[in-house]
Amino acid sequence: MRPLCPYWSCCCLLLVFSLGVLGTPVAPKAAPEQVHLSYPGEPGAMTVTWTTWVPTPSEVQFGLQLAGPLPLRAQGTFSPFVDGGALRRKLYIHRVTLRGLLPGVQYVYRCGSSQGWSRRFRFRALKNGPHWSPHLAVFGDLGADNPKAFPRLRRDTQKGMYDAVLHVGDFAYNMDQDNARVGDKFMRLIEPVAASLPYMTCPGNHEERYNFSNYKARFSMPGNNEGLWYSWDLGPAHIISFSTEVYFFLNYGRHLVERQFHWLESDLQKANKNRAARPWIITMGHRPMYCSNADLDDCTWHESKVRKGLRGKFYGLEDLFYKYGVDLQLWAHEHSYERLWPIYNYQVFNGSQEMPYTNPRGPVHIITGSAGCEERLTPFSLFPRPWSAVRVKEYGYTRLHILNGTHLHIQQVSDDQDGKIVDDIWVVRPLVGRMMYL
Numbered sequence: 001m002r003p004l005c006p007y008w009s010c011c012c013l014l015l016v017f018s019l020g021v022l023g024t025p026v027a028p029k030a031a032p033e034q035v036h037l038s039y040p041g042e043p044g045a046m047t048v049t050w051t052t053w054v055p056t057p058s059e060v061q062f063g064l065q066l067a068g069p070l071p072l073r074a075q076g077t078f079s080p081f082v083d084g085g086a087l088r089r090k091l092y093i094h095r096v097t098l099r100g101l102l103p104g105v106q107y108v109y110r111c112g113s114s115q116g117w118s119r120r121f122r123f124r125a126l127k128n129g130p131h132w133s134p135h136l137a138v139f140g141d142l143g144a145d146n147p148k149a150f151p152r153l154r155r156d157t158q159k160g161m162y163d164a165v166l167h168v169g170d171f172a173y174n175m176d177q178d179n180a181r182v183g184d185k186f187m188r189l190i191e192p193v194a195a196s197l198p199y200m201t202c203p204g205n206h207e208e209r210y211n212f213s214n215y216k217a218r219f220s221m222p223g224n225n226e227g228l229w230y231s232w233d234l235g236p237a238h239i240i241s242f243s244t245e246v247y248f249f250l251n252y253g254r255h256l257v258e259r260q261f262h263w264l265e266s267d268l269q270k271a272n273k274n275r276a277a278r279p280w281i282i283t284m285g286h287r288p289m290y291c292s293n294a295d296l297d298d299c300t301w302h303e304s305k306v307r308k309g310l311r312g313k314f315y316g317l318e319d320l321f322y323k324y325g326v327d328l329q330l331w332a333h334e335h336s337y338e339r340l341w342p343i344y345n346y347q348v349f350n351g352s353q354e355m356p357y358t359n360p361r362g363p364v365h366i367i368t369g370s371a372g373c374e375e376r377l378t379p380f381s382l383f384p385r386p387w388s389a390v391r392v393k394e395y396g397y398t399r400l401h402i403l404n405g406t407h408l409h410i411q412q413v414s415d416d417q418d419g420k421i422v423d424d425i426w427v428v429r430p431l432v433g434r435m436m437y438l
Contacts, residue, residue, distance in 0.1 A: 001422050001434070003375050004337065006122055013167060019246070021377045025383065028052045028053035028169060028254065029054070029116070029241060030052055030053070030054050030056050030112075030113070030115035030116040031052070031115075031116030031118070031294070032048065032050040032051070032052055032094070032116065032117070032118040032183065032187055033051055033052075033112050033184075033188060033191075034051040034187035034191060034218075035048065035111060035118050035121065035195040036039065036048075036049055036050070036187065036189055036190065036191065036194035036195055037049075037123055037194060037196070037197060037198045037199060037352065038198050038199060038200060038201075038219065038220045038221060038222075039126060039164065039198040039200065039222070040097055040158075040220075040222050041222035041223070041230070041231075041232040041233070042097075042099070043103075043126075043128045043129075044099060044100055044101045044102075044103065044128065044364070045097055045099045045101065045410070046063070046097070046098050046101060046123065046126075046198065047095060047096070047097045047098075047220045048076075048094075048095070048096050048097075048098065048109065048111050048120065048123060048221070048300050049093065049095050049185070049218070049220045050093075050094050050096070050111050050294060050326060051091050051092065051093055051218075051257070052078075052091075052092045052094065052112075052116070053090075053091065053092065053402075054115075055078060055080070055092050055116075055276075056078070056092070056094075056112070056113040056115045056116070057075070057113040057114075057193055058075060058077055058078050058094040058095065058096050058099060058111075059073060059074070059075050059076075059096065059112065059185050060073070060074045060076070060096045060110070060111045061073055061110055061111075061113065061117075062074070062108060062109035062110075062436045063107065063108055063109075064105070064106070064107065064109070065108065065116075065238060066108055066120075066122075070108065070109065070162050071097075072100070072111065072127060073098050073411050074098050076095050076097065076098065076387070077094070077107065078092045078093060078094040078095070078345075079092070079093050079215075079217070080092055080093075080094075081093050081177065081217040081218075081416065082215060082393060083150070083179055083180035083183075083210075083213070083214065084144075084176065084209065084210030085178075085180060086175065086179065086382065087179040089179050089181075090163040091180070091184075091217075092201070092386065093217055093218065094107065094111070096111065096218050099259065100126075101124055102125060102226060102272045103126065103127040103128045103261060104124065104125060104126075104127045104132075105124065105125050106122055106124045106125075106196050107122065107123055107125060108120055108121070108122050108126075108390065109121055109122075109123070112333040121249055122194050122196060123193040123195075123197065123198075124160075124163070126163060126164070126198070126234070127235070128155040128173060129238045130233075130235055130237050130405070131235075131276055132276050133235060133275030133401065133402060133403050134163045134164065134235040134401075134402050135161060135162050135399065135400075135401050136162060136163065136164050136165070136399070136401075136402070137153060137156065137157075137161075137162045137164075137165045137166070137190050137197075137395055137397055137398070137399060137400075138166045138168065138284075138330055138366075138368055138369065138397065138398040138399070138400050139166075139167065139168065139332065139368050139369070139370070139371040139397035139398060140167060140168035140169045140170050140204065140286060140331075140332020140333065140368060141169070141204070141329075141332050141333065141335055141369040141370070141371055141372075141373050141375075142167065142170070142172075142371040143170075143172060143173035143186070143372060143373030143374050143375075144172045144173065144182050144186040144189055144236050144252060144373060144374050145173065145196060145373070145374045146374050146376070147189060147371065147372045147373070148336075148371070148372030148395035148415050149370070149371045149372050149395050149396055149397045149413075149415040150189065150190070150193075150371065150372065151171065152400050152413070152415050153193060153371075153396075153397060154192050154193055155192045155402065157196055158192075159219040159398075162197055163198075163234075163285075164197055164199075164234065165193060165194070165197050165199075165200065166196045166200050166239075166284055166303065166330065166369065166400075166419065167199060167201045167202075168202055168204075168242075168285070168286055168330055168331060168332040168369070169201075169202050169203055169204025169205070169206075169244075169285075169332050169416065170204035170205065170206045170207070170286065170332060170333070170369070170373070170435035171183075171186055171201075171204070171206065171207060171271040171287030172186030172206075172217070172311035173206055173373050173375070174206045174207070174214075175206075175207065175215065175218065176209040176210060176213075176214050177215035178353075180234045180309075182192075183214050185190050186384070187218060190255070191232065192366035193349070193360065196282050198218075199241075200221065200236070201215070201219050201221060201227060201241070202227075202229075202233075202241040202242065202243065202285060202286060202408070203215050203227070203228060203243050203245050203286065203395075204244075204245065204286035204332065204333065205245055205248065205253060205286065205287070205333070207245070208245060209216070211252050212226075212228070212245070212252075214267075215227065216228075221241070223328075225263075227241075228242075228243045228246070228256075229242040229264070229390055231267050231271075232312060232329070233278055233376075234370040234402070235402050236237070236278055236279055236280055236402055236405040237278060237279075237280040237282050237295075237402050238271040238278045238280065238281050238282070239282045239283075239284065240264070240267060240268075240271075240281070240282070240283045240284070241255075241283075241284050241285070242260060242264060242283065242284075242285045243260060243285070243286075244285045244286045244287040244306050244333075244380060245287075246260055246284065247306060247310065248293065248298075248305065249314075253271070254293055254310075256395045257309075257310060257314075257315050258315060261315040261317075261320070264317070264320060265320060265324075268281070268320070268321075268324035269324070271324070272324055272325065276342055276404060276431075279406070279429070279431055280402060280408065281324070281325065281326045281327050281328075281399065282326075282327060282328045282329075282330065282406070283321065283326055283328070283329050283330065284329075284330040284331075285306070285317075285329075285330075285331060286331065286332055286333050287299065287305055287306050287331065287333045288304075288306070288332075288333060288339060288367050289317070289318055289329075289331075289336060289365070290307070290332065290343065290365060290387065291331075291334050291367055291410050292303070292338065292380055292381050292384055292385045292388045292391065293334045293336060293338075293378045293381065294379045294380055294381055294382075294391065295334075295378060295379075295380075295381065296332065297351075298332070299331075299334065302346075302390045306318075307328050307354050307407070309417070318344065318345065319395035321363060322344050322362065324360055326363050327363060327364065327408070327427065327429065328363065328364050328365070328366065328427065329363050329365045329366070329411075330350075330366050330398075330400075331365065331367045331368070331369075332367065332368055332369035332412055333367075333369050334367050334369050334377065334378050335369050335370055335373065335377045335378040336369065336370050336377055336379075336380065336393050337366075337367065337368055337370050337391070337393075337396060337398070337412050337422075337423065338365075338366075338367040338390065338391050338392070339364075339366055339367075339388075339389045339390040339412075339425070340364065340365040340366075340387050340388055340389060340412075340421060341356055341387050341388075341389050342356065342360030342361060342362040342363065342364055343362050343387045344361075344362040344363070344364060344365070344401075346387065347362075347364035348362075348387050348388065349361035349427075354364040355428075356389075357425055357426060357427045357428065357430075358426075358428040359428065359429055359430060360427070360429075364427055366398060366410060368397065368398040368412070370392070370393075370394065370395050370396050370397070371395070371396075371397050372395050372415075377394070377395065378393070379393060380393060380398060383389055390422065391413075391423050391425050392412060392414065392415045394410055394415070394417065394422065395414070395415040396413045396414045396415045396416070396417040396422070397412075397413055397415075398410065398411065398413070399411040399412075399413060405428055405431055406418065406428060406430060406431060407428055408427040408428055409424075410423070410424070410425050410426075410427065411423065411424050412424075
């Protein structure tokens with residue numbers, strides 16, 4: 001018998017490898033990936049979300065020991081997600097909520113099923129009640145490419161510096177790109193942080209494709225509005241996440257603007273009634289009301305949509321937030337960091353000339369969109385506005401420490417300067433008479 005020619009041998013080897021071991025086709029992955037946590041708004045609970053490529057049972061095994069068996073079990077559900085791209089790629093998103101967690105205790109967990117398990121991760125259950133001091137990492141505009149600040153954020157997380165993350169819109173750039181493969185890449189990127197801390201989000205303009213479907217499917221936020229708007233309590237603060245994007249993508253329904261506005265007003269009314277327990281009200285939304293960047297974004301216009309509403313008079317948020325005494329407003333979208341003086345309607349309302357952030361008479365705005373993305377940093381206008389206190393055109397992210405019911409500590413970390421703190425302020429408010437500014 002004649003021996004096989006080298007060309008034929010190579011073809012056979014390629015065929016064997018393409019079919020997989022022993023000639024069987026390579027099966028889609030059943031092992032979990034893109035693991036991340038979120039807080040469902042329920043004390044003693046944490047939600048684990050992950051992705052597989054085939055339908056499998058959804059289970060989390062957890063316990064207190066780093067090694068050995070994980071004695072506790074929780075089951076959940078999965079939902080198929082079909083991306084809107086040409087390939088109609090299908091992912092299976094799994095959600096399991098762990099309950100009965102002991103406050104402040106560290107847990108070890110893995111997720112998946114008998115068809116495949118994730119590696120083990122650790123997280124610390126959030127403490128209950130208002131009498132503790134949460135530490136948060138805050139930023140927006142983090143891409144799968146050029147995520148400049150993320151390695152430092154990951155190291156911070158490994159040191160146990162934070163209790164939660166607030167990602168203020170714009171993920172991956174963009175999650176829908178390349179038939180949602182960029183979304184997969186991004187979710188794998190953030191896993192070392194997001195699988196250890198509740199990763200709380202709001203939608204940005206880069207999530208818009210297919211009616212924000214990648215954002216809605218991949219993240220598990222509290223409430224029943226698909227993560228577009230929701231609120232939760234953390235220590236002495238009530239935190240409200242909302243969508244600025246309803247003002248810009250009206251093709252998905254003008255009714256969303258009205259629905260969100262009425263929900264916000266109702267939530268703010270309840271939060272004000274609960275000021276004795278949760279004195280701070282903090283909001284997070286992607287596009288700022290104000291900014292002094294050198295571009296043509298909404299925040300550079302005097303009557304910005306987020307500030308004044310549709311047609312300059314319907315469902316504007318500045319009057320609403322001022323009326324109900326929102327203390328701190330967190331924004332992103334501009335790829336830079338900017339801190340404003342306490343402000344309302346372009347007027348500076350400092351507490352005093354010497355101590356502007358002690359008992360300020362208007363909300364404090366922080367724009368933190370410099371975590372890193374392919375669009376790079378955004379320049380500022382040549383001259384700062386009179387209401388702009390600090391401007392930093394460097395990659396970085398913000399640390400927010402809610403010390404107690406009267407003191408907030410805000411720091412900006414520069415990744416360009418190897419972790420140097422380039423802005424550092426305290427916001428101080430007495431507990432008495434802080435219901436509303438009006």
